[in-house]
Amino acid sequence: MKPTFRQSMQWLHTWAGVVLGAVLMAVFWSGTLLVFDREIDRWMAPMTRLPVIETSTPLDPMIRPFIATAVEVGASSITVALPYEREPTLRVSFRDVSGLARYNLDPGTGRILPDPETAAATDFLYRFHYSMHIRFANVGIWLVGLAGMALLALCVSGIAIHRKILADFFTFRPSKNQRRAILDLHNAAGVLGLPFNVVITLSGMIIFYAEYFPSAVRSLYPNAASYYSEIFDSHSRPKSHVPADAISVDTVRHAAQKIWNGDRIQYLVINHPGDAAASMRVVRATDNIVLLQGDTAFFDAATGALLYHRAKPEPVKRAQGFIAGLHFAQFQHWTLRWLYFVLGLSGCVMIATGYVYWVDKRRKRHEQQGLSGVRLVEGLAVGSTTGLIIATLAFFVANRLLPLGTTFLGYERAALEGWAFYFAWIVTFAHAWLRPRRAWIEQCWWIAAFAVAAVLLNGITTGDHLVRSLTHRHLWAIAGMDLLLLAGAMVAALAAGKLQRRAVAPPASSARGRPPSDGIE
Amino acid sequence: MRALLATMVRIVVSVGGGYAATSGIVSALAVVLFRCGLTRSEAVVLASMLGFGVYLGLLLWGIAAPRLWRFALGLALLAGGGFAVAWLMHGGVVWIG
Numbered sequence: 001m002k003p004t005f006r007q008s009m010q011w012l013h014t015w016a017g018v019v020l021g022a023v024l025m026a027v028f029w030s031g032t033l034l035v036f037d038r039e040i041d042r043w044m045a046p047m048t049r050l051p052v053i054e055t056s057t058p059l060d061p062m063i064r065p066f067i068a069t070a071v072e073v074g075a076s077s078i079t080v081a082l083p084y085e086r087e088p089t090l091r092v093s094f095r096d097v098s099g100l101a102r103y104n105l106d107p108g109t110g111r112i113l114p115d116p117e118t119a120a121a122t123d124f125l126y127r128f129h130y131s132m133h134i135r136f137a138n139v140g141i142w143l144v145g146l147a148g149m150a151l152l153a154l155c156v157s158g159i160a161i162h163r164k165i166l167a168d169f170f171t172f173r174p175s176k177n178q179r180r181a182i183l184d185l186h187n188a189a190g191v192l193g194l195p196f197n198v199v200i201t202l203s204g205m206i207i208f209y210a211e212y213f214p215s216a217v218r219s220l221y222p223n224a225a226s227y228y229s230e231i232f233d234s235h236s237r238p239k240s241h242v243p244a245d246a247i248s249v250d251t252v253r254h255a256a257q258k259i260w261n262g263d264r265i266q267y268l269v270i271n272h273p274g275d276a277a278a279s280m281r282v283v284r285a286t287d288n289i290v291l292l293q294g295d296t297a298f299f300d301a302a303t304g305a306l307l308y309h310r311a312k313p314e315p316v317k318r319a320q321g322f323i324a325g326l327h328f329a330q331f332q333h334w335t336l337r338w339l340y341f342v343l344g345l346s347g348c349v350m351i352a353t354g355y356v357y358w359v360d361k362r363r364k365r366h367e368q369q370g371l372s373g374v375r376l377v378e379g380l381a382v383g384s385t386t387g388l389i390i391a392t393l394a395f396f397v398a399n400r401l402l403p404l405g406t407t408f409l410g411y412e413r414a415a416l417e418g419w420a421f422y423f424a425w426i427v428t429f430a431h432a433w434l435r436p437r438r439a440w441i442e443q444c445w446w447i448a449a450f451a452v453a454a455v456l457l458n459g460i461t462t463g464d465h466l467v468r469s470l471t472h473r474h475l476w477a478i479a480g481m482d483l484l485l486l487a488g489a490m491v492a493a494l495a496a497g498k499l500q501r502r503a504v505a506p507p508a509s510s511a512r513g514r515p516p517s518d519g520i521e
Numbered sequence: 522m523r524a525l526l527a528t529m530v531r532i533v534v535s536v537g538g539g540y541a542a543t544s545g546i547v548s549a550l551a552v553v554l555f556r557c558g559l560t561r562s563e564a565v566v567l568a569s570m571l572g573f574g575v576y577l578g579l580l581l582w583g584i585a586a587p588r589l590w591r592f593a594l595g596l597a598l599l600a601g602g603g604f605a606v607a608w609l610m611h612g613g614v615v616w617i618g
Contacts, residue, residue, distance in 0.1 A: 008585040146536070152577050153584075202573060209569035216569045219548035219607040220561045231562045316563040320570060 009157035016150045016157075017354045018377055022384035023132070023147040025351045029388055030129040031200070032344030035329060035337055037121040038086035039477035044399045045116035046462040050088040051474040053107045055264065060248050062090060062110040066103065067246060070094040071274030080249065081267040083107045084285070085332070088474065094273075117404050117413040124395070124418055130208075133418075138211070145212050151201045158190055182357045189350035196343040197350070203327035206320060231317065235298040235308040237277050244276035246301040256282040256297050259309060263287070266294055276302055287332040291318065292325035348385075355381035379433035386443035387428025389488075393450035394424035396485075400457035441503065444496035451489035455482045527589075535583025538596040542579055545603025547572040552610040 002008040017024075033040065042049050063080055070078040075094035083090050090105040104113040118124075127133055134140030172188055174181045190197075210217055214224065221227040253265050266285040272278045278301035284294045298307040313321060325331070329340050359378045366374040398420035406413045428446075432439040458478070459465030469479035551568035555561055579596070586592035 002585075005585050009581075012581070012584045149573075149576060149580060152573075153580050156577070156581060205573055206570055209566065209572075213544065213547045213569040213572045215544040215548040215604075215607075216551040216565045216572070219551050219611055220555055220565055227562065227565065314560060314563050316559070316567045316570075320566050323570075 006161055009160040013154055013157040013161055014358065016154055017351075018358055018380075020147045020150040021351055021355050022380055023143060024151055025348065025384040026132060026388060027129060027144055027147060027204075028344060028347045028351060029392070030125050031204075032341060032348060033392065034121060034125055034129055035341045035344060036477075036481070037126065039481055040121035040125070041087075042477045043458065043481045044118045044120040044396070046464070047113045047116060048087075048089050048104060049462075049464065049475060049478060050083075050106055050108065052085050052088050053083060055084075057107060058250050059090065059107070059253070060250050062105055062107065063092065063249050066092045066094070067270065067273050070096075070270075073097065075273065077269050077271045078273050079267060079269045082253075082265055084264060084287075086477070089113060114404060118399055118417060119414045120399075124414075124421075130204075141208065141211060145205055145208065148201050148205045152198065155190075155194060155198055155201075159194075162187070179357065179360050182353050182360060186350060186353035186357055189346045189353065193343055193346045193350060197347055200327060200344075200347075203323045207324045207327055209320065234281075234296075235279070236271070237279065239272045239275050240277035242276040243274055244278065244302045246270060246273060246278055246280075247304045249280075251304050252280050252282060252299045252301075255299065255304060255306070256284070259297060259306075260284045260295060270301055273301070278302060279307060286325065286330050290325040290331060291321045292328055292330070293317075293321045352381070352385045355385070375433070375436055378436055379429060379439070382432035382439045382443060383425070383429035386440065386447060386492075387425055387432060389492075390428050390443060390446050390450060391421045391425035393447065393454055393485075395421040396454045397450055397457060400454065400461050437503070441496050441499045444492045444499065447492035448489040448496065451485040451492070455485050455489075458482060531583065531589055534589060534593050534596070535580055538593060538600075539576055539579035539583055542596040542599035542603070543572050543576040545600035545607070546575050547603070548607035549603040549610075552607045556610060 002011055059080070059082070066080075067078060073094075073096035075096055078092065078094040081087075081091040088107070090107040091102065092105065093100055093102040095101070102115075104116065105111065106113055130144055131138075131140030132143060134143065172181075172184045174184075205212060210224070210227070217224055217227045221230075249268065249270075253268065256265055256268075257263065264285040264287055266283045268283065269281040270278060271281065280299045280301045282297050282299065284296070286292060286294050293313060295310070297309040299305065300307055312318065329337065355377070359374055359381060362371075362374050366372070395417055398417045402413050402416055404413065406416060408416055411419065428443060431443070435442065455466075459482075464475055464478050466479060466482055469475035469482065547568045550571065551564045554564035554567055559567065579599075583589075583592055583596075
């Protein structure tokens with residue numbers, strides 16, 4: 001449509017970014033936060049901030065009563081998730097007549113902890129990340145997929161329109177002029193983060209390969225169910241209807257650990273509890289491997305005999321599991337975890353500066369020609385960057401302000417936190433469109449205020465203020481979150497102050513200057 | 522206005538048509554890989570994973586193609602050909618049992 005390939009790519013880069021930037025920002029931002037999903041969970045569910053127990057602590061005495069209850073209510077299975085460093089509670093769940101019964105236990109004492117009543121990161125932010133909570137006809141998943149494809153196209157077109165890709169590595173001229181500095185930052189974040197951005201986007205979509213390309217499954221299988229039953233390695237046997245007691249969970253746990261060189265057990269499931277044909281499915285944790293599909297072993301729950309231990313998955317499925325594992329980052333490696341976080345943030349910077357550059361370049365021309373595009377896109381940019389951050393902070397603040405047991409208009413506390421997120425987000429969009437001149441500055445101040453409020457509220461409502469959390473090893477997740485919130489508040493306040501000074505006295509000399517000349521005009 | 526309409530049509534053809542063509546290629550690829558000796562589920566996973574690259578290529582081609590109708594024709598051939606191959610060879614699979 002444009003005379004040359006480079007110009008076509010230029011056009012694609014400009015417009016794909018503007019149209020899907022808001023979705024991309026939402027996915028990148030939530031993904032960046034989800035790097036610390038369990039830590040955010042601890043922050044939002046204070047009753048689960050527990051010291052980590054020794055892995056050798058016997059669990060039988062704590063689990064037995066729940067197995068008995070599950071047998072009584074006729075549950076078909078009972079799941080026990082074991083505690084570890086990032087998730088220090090023992091979680092037991094089974095399905096009874098009224099739905100899924102879930103219990104959080106303190107593994108040190110066996111005490112049942114109060115229901116956290118929050119969807120926190122591993123539920124709310126997680127679903128937001130891959131589906132934006134749009135469940136209708138899977139529209140959310142497809143929208144995120146489209147944005148993912150757009151990001152790949154943006155990466156390719158971004159490279160295609162640059163002649164000096166290597167020079168962009170080392171170019172950042174913050175003092176030259178504002179637009180030049182924005183573009184340099186966009187290029188630096190885009191080029192330095194390129195491998196990460198491509199891998200994280202592609203791997204995210206490969207997780208959903210069967211969702212995005214159902215035609216592959218359909219061409220070889222009569223239906224999706226038969227495909228899944230083939231790839232989900234499982235072992236099942238019918239109920240015998242002869243009652244029998246399950247043997248010790250700890251015995252089976254240790255037997256499984258022996259198979260896996262002492263590696264930790266993630267969770268175990270007892271099928272047909274209370275029956276003589278009951279089995280235990282034990283799943284190995286993926287602490288020291290990237291591959292997501294953990295090893296699984298099946299034991300006879302009555303005798304403790306090993307029934308079935310699956311072989312390694314086939315090579316392509318192993319590769320898919322590795323790619324998915326790269327994305328989920330469930331391995332235990334704090335340096336890599338922080339690296340994911342920093343690279344995620346750099347992706348956010350890339351998206352945000354792309355927006356700002358688009359707006360800045362057209363502002364004057366649109367004003368002269370009376371076009372409304374800049375105003376529309378600037379509102380979108382504000383709402384999807386500072387607005388999204390405010391929404392996230394409102395989610396945290398609502399979590400600390402709403403007492404346990406709160407209901408409103410029939411919604412429970414966990415849902416209300418979600419509403420706080422969306423309400424705040426909508427308000428920031430409205431604000432951005434109503435006050436275009438002041439929106440960036442004011443929303444930066446809001447970020448600073450909300451972040452500080454979240455830290456203060458955490459200290460007041462839980463007593464785990466920074467002095468306490470920094471001096472207790474098991475509260476470092478809380479300390480980390482508080483410190484990041486404070487750092488964010490500081491950055492936001494500095495940005496707001498700087499923008500304010502510039503708005504009061506627009507620098508005459510530095511606002512102009514030679515236009516960028518590396519093909520982005 | 523005409524330019525905007527032309528752009529919209531191009532985007533719809535690239536995104537929607539590109540997906541249809543990718544879908545056809547992926548199903549054909551899955552069947553061919555299976556026939557080449559991969560197990561059924563392995564063929565599905567490999568073909569799907571390669572699909573993302575195929576779709577990206579088609580998207581970029583759609584945006585850069587000088588004549589949209591030729592690109593659209595190419596997509597139609599790819600989609601039709603892909604599904605035809607998958608259907609014909611899948612029929613074979615059923616015959617084998």
